[in-house]
Amino acid sequence: MSELADGIGRQPLSVAAVSQKSLAETIGDRLEQPLLVAASNLCGALLFAEHGYVLIAGDTAFLDGAAVEGVDRLRAQFERAARRLATRVPPLQDVVREFPSQNVLWESFREVPAGTGTADQLMAMKSFAHDGISAPEFAKAWLAGRRKALRDGERTGKQLSSDMQEIFYAIEDYSFDMSLWEPGNLTDDELRAYVQRVVLRWGD
Structure with missing residues (x-):
């Protein structure tokens, strides 16, 4: 101050x-x-x-x-x-x-360096898309990466930002606790399908 x-x-x-x-x-x-x-x-x-x-x-x-x-x-x-x-x-x-900005803008997932919050999000998405982790594990890891990315001021290009926003909304519609699941919430398989569609766009 x-x-x-x-x-x-x-x-x-x-x-x-x-x-x-x-x-x-x-x-x-x-x-x-x-x-x-x-x-x-x-x-x-x-x-x-x-x-x-x-x-x-x-x-x-x-x-x-x-x-x-x-x-x-x-x-x-x-x-x-x-x-x-x-x-x-x-x-x-x-x-x-x-007060210059510090981070470059990453247009593609291939440009995102390891160790960043965005990289953690991408890693969780790829692992979940290929059945490497469960839906709750994915959602928790992805949101943790998002918090880190926001805290560190990480920036992504228009398409990558749009993809990440799509995943964020999907997770918001997902219930971590199945006992609290309500009609309209995404199931584990539906959440995985969302992530797989996005990962497929990247050709990975």
């Missing part, structure tokens, strides 16, 4: 406790100067900058909730927006240089 404060450290600073409602009303108006908002327990903060963008900082738990897509993916999205607005808002390029 000290990094966020550095940018406004030479400006007059007022400190106040505010409600969510009053904060929303303040942010809803056009800001005349930067606004730094910190959580009451100082686990995270937001800096609403004068050029219309927001910087976020905090501990792991705070960022897991505030940046569910992963920090690096949000940085990459900011970079694309900054390029589009380069002539209208040149200062955005300074922000990109100070």
